[in-house]
Amino acid sequence: MGYDPFMSSVSQGLQSSQYNPYAEEHNPLAGAGASYYGAQNTYSTPSQPLQYHLYYPLAPIRDTLQPYQRAVFDLFLPESLREDLQKKAEAARQVLASQPGVQSPSLQHYHSLVPLDIKLKNTPGIFGLPTWVWKATSRKNGNVYCLRRVEGFRLTNEDAIKAVNSWKKISHPNIVTTVEAFTTRDFNDSSLIFVHSYHPLSKTLAEHHFPVTTNRFSRPGPVPEKVLWSYLVQLSSALRVIHKAKLAARCIDISKVILTDKNRIRLSACSIFDVINFDAHRRVEELQQEDFFNLGKLVLSIGTNTSPRNMQDLRTLLEQLGRNYSEELKERVAWLLSAPQQQYMTADQLIRDLALHVDDVFVSSSNAYDEAVNHLGRELENGRLVRLLAKLGTINERPEFDGDPNWSETEHRYMLKLFRDYVFHQVDTQGNPVLDLGHIISCLNKLDAGTEEKIYLTSRDHQSTFLVTYRELKKQVQSAFGDLQKGNTKQQQQTSRGF
Template sequence: MDERRSSIFSTNIPCRNEQLYGRCPYIDKGCFFQHKNQDNAPASSKPPSATAIDPQNSGFSTKLSINSPSFTPLKLSKTSISSASNKESVPLTRPKSYSSALSSGKNGAAAQQAANSPKTVSLMTSSSKAANALQTHKSSLARAASAVPFSPSKATTVSLKESASLTSLSNNKSVSNLNSISGASSPSGSLVNLHSLTRSASFVPQPSVPNSGQLSNADMSRHILARFPPFFHNLNEQQQKTTSFFLADDHLKWFTYLTQEFYQFANIPKLPSHVLSYHSLIPRRMIVTVLPVLRYATSIYKVIDGNNGLPYSFVQLRDFTLLNDRNITNVSPWTKVDSPHVIKIREAFTTHAFEQKSIVFVYNYLPSCPSLYDLFFASPVFRKRTSSFYFSQPLKATKEVLWCFASQLISALYSIHSSGLAAKMVSLKNVLMVGKMRLAIFGLGIMDVIQEESTEPLTSLQRNDCRDVGLILLALATDTENVTLSTAKAHLTRLKTIVSTDASLVELIEVLIFNEELRIQTLLPTMLSYMVNNYESVLLMEDVYETYLAEQVENDRLLRLLLKLEFLDDRPEYVDDPDWSASGVYFVIRLFRKYMFQVQTIDDASKKPTLQSTTTPPRKLLNKAHLLSCLNKLDAGTDEQILLEDEFTRIIMSFKEVKTTINTAFMELERRCSNNLSVKK
């Protein structure tokens, strides 16, 4: 007999054909159930009395019924009987649960005869002891048998795939729990006994949690405030210094300043209301200092593009006449330069909107960022004011600062030269600090339009760019504003005499200024270690910004919940709505809102905080932590029970039920608004 025909079908179970019809037509054809006239049965149909009953593998795949039709048992296989009897974990005694299960109903006589039969005792392993404990529960299943045709050929074991579906129907109990009980004596590693599967959770202690079947799928972390690294108290001094290298000392002040700059608007009558699709022109502080002398009066504005609503920067050259229309097309290659150290140009055009001939260059928006000239060579008062957003103290040109500036400027030149262009304008006044220790070159592309087409080769122009970067570094290192090519040697000689000067930095400046065969690509290997340091500092700064971003994500989801509640609160169309009355389904929303905004008072006797209604006057303490906790648990939809009450009503509900009610009410409100309905229909 194969594994499907379990050894449970032994002579200890009365034959139901004999009980229903008085005789079994298959008694001479191999029916191995117990018959009253057992002596008349052939010897081949009598299995040994010591045939083992495996309680672990026992079970019925269908339910018993007195109205079931007759069945046709298959012939007994000697191989399966011998294999079942050889199992060490199977007891040789007959379990009492089967006799007690069959003693109820109309099987009493046969069951009593089976109960009085001799018992044998055998050694039982730990797995068989656990299996024997299951038999006390089998009698209840036998009593619950309903009118389903019974057939001994039905399978008594199911695969793991089928057991998963059965587990979900049985209060979502874990399969791992039943494997610890029944897995040791299962017929095979991939099969699980059906009855032990559906009832094993009854013998395993389960936590008394409401709706435990759905609790395992709930995202319980959503009511905990998300935190991301780095935690500064876990960093040593060197790590904190590296992390804050590119991070503004007062970042909140810096973010506030950026927001104010973005939303700053003014109505200036002398300026045009719009220029092409750009409008809302606001003059910027960077009128003189941001660009070197271009032989034209220069003005810089912040504008808004009417096509996309984004801000941009206008650079206007007044009283400009374009001698060659083809020169304005020289801006097109610059629109393809992508570098974090180059402020990208968008377009250029001529206009008479300012009541005079002008040319306008449109750049990506940047706030009023200070230039290197403002940070190092302006008046002390102006230097302190311009650097206050980034630094708590005035910036000094130390070795680390100079190497950081050098690596960024060389990276910018590499992006420009790789595009087949030359900057033609790199100076202290158009190199801006757009973030703490982060530089970007502004105004590139202007010289390509306003200058006559030069016959000088591109390599010579690119060599001049390298020389300009060297002069900037030399001016910062020597704290000298006006450093030219003619005075560079004298300043280098003085720089070498300073003890604290880095020899490799002096060598870099000397190569940038005086090496006539220099190409920017040859400098990259020497700058690799400093670029790696900048890269690591930027990654650490990114961790900090991700922490701030995570906090804003938390604030965003809580704000959405508050907005939902405010949309639903005290709407005039809800006055006569029965669903929002004291007996309505949505009245719980009003109770929950009152529960959230309760005030906390301190009891003088017990010194313990208690929640009281907002109408209670004494010693109020606004408990914001209670409000945030309620919002987080509401967003997560936890199963925690809370008491919602007012003067006449008391309701116990979970946060999950309140969340479902709020979502339903809000979707109904959206439907009514989309259909332009003032009242519910």
């Protein structure tokens, strides 16, 4: 029935419902009493199937390619990204090889400890005590965490360990999240354990910009200035959140800032100084000024390719930085290095001074986000198609039901078997198998959407033929799978909820 403007007064007395694209029956009166879909008094468009049930391009299409030239990998993640994610997943699942008579160590509810330190002998670092880094899995939630052990620390004040509680509330994309801290004697000494979030395959800025090499003639090239500005902006943003919480980072060092992705850095090892130096009773304002000084020293170290232990003459290094980079970067680093002599340097002031470069970082982050959404859109339908394939696989040709009249492959079950042949077992005129991924994906998407498109199914002996729609096949899949669920035991029903 078309839209009649003269019937508007009559339609006000009738309760109508919005078109529900998920409904099997699109009868306007069927959902009139539904309270979820509110009433509408305006003209609605004709019923259309959900577009996201089909593969819909989220990114601009390359006009130079013809439709038949579309590559298979256009439907999935890029191989470089997939390889990177698989390497990270493999690193997170890595465990030590078992040895006879050697039991894997565990700390409280953390097990499967794997050392992340590549050095055989540890020496005191910025904390003044030897530290070791491990990867471990929690028994509580199964997540993987990073455990940092401070060796030989004896806790004399119980309130010191409570300083970690303030860091648990800090959540920032450039700060490694602090989970908890506890003491242990499982290493035959008094050790302090800090638990942080784990970022697989990350490396420190020291390992990235000062790699250990055996070739004494090789010298890394200068770091691009955009990278230095990006480091400065990210760490300044982290300091702003930390200082706003009345805390101080106290660990801005190239050995404690990790690189988790391309130019994506995070400040790690937070809260450790607050515990081991709890009795020092230094003013927070003084520690915050030291954060600015250490930030300037970090940028200066990377920009001049100078190890922190060789940075005695900062004035000479500043002149060297000015010869390789812009005057603006030199002035900003010099301003940070003068933090101990200034009394009113704040993170908010630093962020305002970096406004132009904050915009550059924002644009880069937005572009990376758009690219990630584009890649995610390619994988959007995979989980749904896997569930549909699992249902079809459990329905077709079940050997335990051979000869069972209640489960004979007739009617809808037989058509589902023919549909499987139509999707996966097609052959050409020469009898060669047709391997067309586009055909498979298109058929499965139409089946899951339940479209009104009709297909012609024929048996292998060409004695039986059916002309059915995808909507009818979808109902048959649901009916057959429902029969399987009714025949399950209670325990099996619990395992089938994922469908």
